[in-house]
Amino acid sequence: MKNLFAFLFSAALLPIATPASAHIVLEDQAALAGSSYRATFRVGHGCSGSPTTALRVFLPAGVRGAKPMPKAGWTLAVRREVLAQPYDSHGKTVREDVVEISWTASAPEYALPDDWYDEFVLRATLPAQAGPLWFRVVQTCASGQLDWADIPARGTSTRGLKAPAVLLEVLPSGATGHRH
Numbered sequence: 031m032k033n034l035f036a037f038l039f040s041a042a043l044l045p046i047a048t049p050a051s052a053h054i055v056l057e058d059q060a061a062l063a064g065s066s067y068r069a070t071f072r073v074g075h076g077c078s079g080s081p082t083t084a085l086r087v088f089l090p091a092g093v094r095g096a097k098p099m100p101k102a103g104w105t106l107a108v109r110r111e112v113l114a115q116p117y118d119s120h121g122k123t124v125r126e127d128v129v130e131i132s133w134t135a136s137a138p139e140y141a142l143p144d145d146w147y148d149e150f151v152l153r154a155t156l157p158a159q160a161g162p163l164w165f166r167v168v169q170t171c172a173s174g175q176l177d178w179a180d181i182p183a184r185g186t187s188t189r190g191l192k193a194p195a196v197l198l199e200v201l202p203s204g205a206t207g208h209r210h
């Protein structure tokens with residue numbers, strides 16, 4: 031009996047696999063449709079022990095006017111593309127928008143060691159319609175690269191995915207128009 035208890039107790043203490051906390055995840059994983067959203071990407075590890083030297087975030091279609099937050103020691107780059115569907119903002123037609131934002135360590139000493147943790151922040155306006163949004167993120171390391179791009183065939187569970195894209199649940203909002 032004593033052994034059984036000891037067994038049950040140790041089994042309960044076994045670490046539970048929580049890949050979501052180890053991968054790249056958003057600090058706030060749900061936000062209202064059409065709202066201005068601060069996306070904080072948490073980077074919890076490098077590539078098999080190698081330090082992270084760059085992070086590239088691809089903005090899903092419908093995410094508008096993305097602006098990165100600068101980061102000391104990291105060089106910013108923003109890529110814009112002509113939109114398939116232009117939209118109106120402040121009475122002007124927006125024909126091209128930010129589709130990709132990257133932060134690159136400006137020197138090796140700014141790279142993020144595997145056993146440290148950091149955050150990369152951008153701000154953008156979310157689509158008006160609710161539903162899951164998947165951000166593809168490419169994590170480059172001193173040695174190796176991780177492409178966080180896997181999306182489940184259906185639903186939003188990232189269980190079993192090797193390198194899931196970063197999920198944001200866009201929730202229905204009664205509000206019309208946009209806010210800042």
Ligand SMILES: [Cu+2]
Pocket residue numbers: 049051052053054075
């Ligand atoms: Cu991970």
